Amino acid sequence: MTKWRLISASENPARLVLTAFTALIVAGTALLRIPAAFDGTQPSLLDSLFTSTSATTVTGLATLNISEFSALGEVIILILIQVGGFGIMALGAILSVVASHRMGLHQRKLAAAEFGTLDNGVLAEIDLRGILRRVAEITILVELVLGFILFLRLWTGGYENFARSLYSALFHSISSFNNAGISLYSDSLERFSGDPFLLIPMSAAFILGGFGFPIIIEVLRQVRGTATVGVRARRRGLARIDPKRWSLHAKITVTATLTLIVIGPLVFAALEWANPSTLGPLDIGEKLLTSWFQGTTPRTAGFSTIDIGGLQEPTLLFVTTLMFIGAGPASTSGGIKITTFAVLAFVIWAEVRGRNDVNVFGRRLSRGVVRQAITIALLSVGLVITTALILVGTMDVTLTPALFEATSAFGTVGLSTGLTAELNGVSRALLTIVMLAGRIGPMTFVTAIALKKRDLPYRFPEERPIIG
Incomplete structure (x- = not known):
């Protein structure tokens, strides 16, 4: 497979990424202001800009309730989440690969800037085209699998009808894996606070998305390399993953992430266990589930199953960290x-x-x-x-x-x-x-x-x- 040599950037790719995200935000703002995108009173220009920025940057902060938008408005927000979460330049590069199976240097530089593969303005010697293709495959696969799981639970659990379950599952699947934290429900996920069949798959998705694509791709390469050795290796696929062979980046990221995944829920539970505004009224199982979810979501997604305003000050400072x-x-x-x-x-x-x-x-x-x-x-x-x-x-x-x-x-x-x-x-x-x-x-x-x-x-x- 073709490798690209180190090439000095003749222009600033990072500045172009900033310009591209700004352009997407402006386009999203314009789309959210068309009459068909909202129900009732038209949002102010600043509210539309804030919403577009929040969706594009996969943040989830909102000055407006999402119920104020029509179905078209929700779809626009969902598209902004997907494009913004993936990286507009990376998405453009992949669309170019799909369309013509060729990628120009200009697009490679922009995508590399977004995915952190630039070293002081220089393209690292990597197969960027192959990486971006794998990123697209991983994104689609994870979102489809999570969407199917959420759909089954929403429909069979009696939360929504068939059509609404399908739509809600797709929306929250994309929002979860892209770490957006934007929900179709006004109370975020509080109505599902005791449902592990929804919260655990969603937390798994945003934790996976939070590892970063380089980690996911590196592990998958090792699995693929193991699986090609023979039948016995294929049967032991995951067992043959050897962390000792990982890159330093992977070792640091995985170790630190797993450490915080353990520390986060434990500290959250210790601080909020008896708080009558959050964990206090819940039974043991719900306390543990909520502590797990709220201890892992602050680093990435931003979904909430409790009233964040009810957190005690030490907890607020811990979550802030x-x-x-x-x-x-x-x-x-x-x-x-x-x-x-x-x-x-x-x-x-x-x-x-x-x-x-x-x-x-x-x-x-x-x-x-x-x-x-x-x-x-x-x-x-x-x-x-x-x-x-x-x-x-x-x-x-x-x-x-x-x-x-x-x-x-x-x-x-x-x-x-x-x-x-x-x-x-x-x-x-x-x-x-x-x-x-x-x-x-x-x-x-x-x-x-x-x-x-x-x-x-x-x-x-x-x-x-x-x-x-």
Whole structure:
């Protein structure tokens, strides 16, 4: 299969990704303002823009109830979720492959920028066309399987009639795998809070989507390689997956994700177990199910089975932390990404132990990776805190809910204490920008607005200031 050599980017692909997402948001805004897209009173331009941005960036925050949109409006939102979650440039590249079985360098660069395969403006030596084709196959397969499971439960469980069950299953399947957290129901998923046959498949889908396509593809390649060895290997397919052979990226992402999957529900349950506004009135089984769901959804999807506004302040801060971390790179989640968080943790651990090198799973992290992680984290902290302070200054709200809402927008999560529905014009415009920044990534966002990288042709003498 053809491999592409390292090619210097003659233009800024990250800026083009920003432009493409902006164009999709504008198009979505225009479509949501046509009379057939809503029932009753036409939404304001700012509300339409906010809704389009929320769907395109797969965030899920809403200033309008989705019931205010017609069936056409819901379909428009669903399309924005699918296209935005997949990456408009990646989708364009795949459509090009399907149509002509050829892909130009220009499209390869745009898709690589969206999927994080650019290294300082250079295309990595990868089979991008094959990767994008696999991404399309995985996306369609997961959404169809999840949709079928949800349809069976909604229909046989008596929640909806046949047609409505089919439509709702498709909508929530796409929303789940793309980590959008947008629901057709005004109470999100609260009406299903005790139904494991709906919540567990949905949580599995958004956790899978949160790993990121590079991880999924790498594991599938190993399964395929195992399965081609022979009949005995095929029978033992999954058992032959060897994490020791994974890339460092896969090891870090999977380990950190599994760690937070365990910690999240446990901490959530411990903090909310007796809270009469959330877990308190539920029986043991529902408490465990809700703790699992609400402990895993903050890093990715943003669905809710309880009233988020009823959470205690320590829980709000904990959930805020999970939303800030996010999930895997090249996934449908926002935040600083779990690998960034893990790298920072490894840096701290190395410094505490007095090590010059940051060693992880038998590999040494480069200074460039460490520098990027620190840059992304600091830029993100600055953006979230600034946003929260502006919300406090422009609205009658305390810091904790403002910080929660700002992080939810940046992490493209969509959980809300109810503040989003009360946002004024300035705050809505602000969160619209923050959602876009969170979707395309802090580093990509900065690269997109920079003219070009300018390295000095010389180096200054080294000197150490006093730290601490």
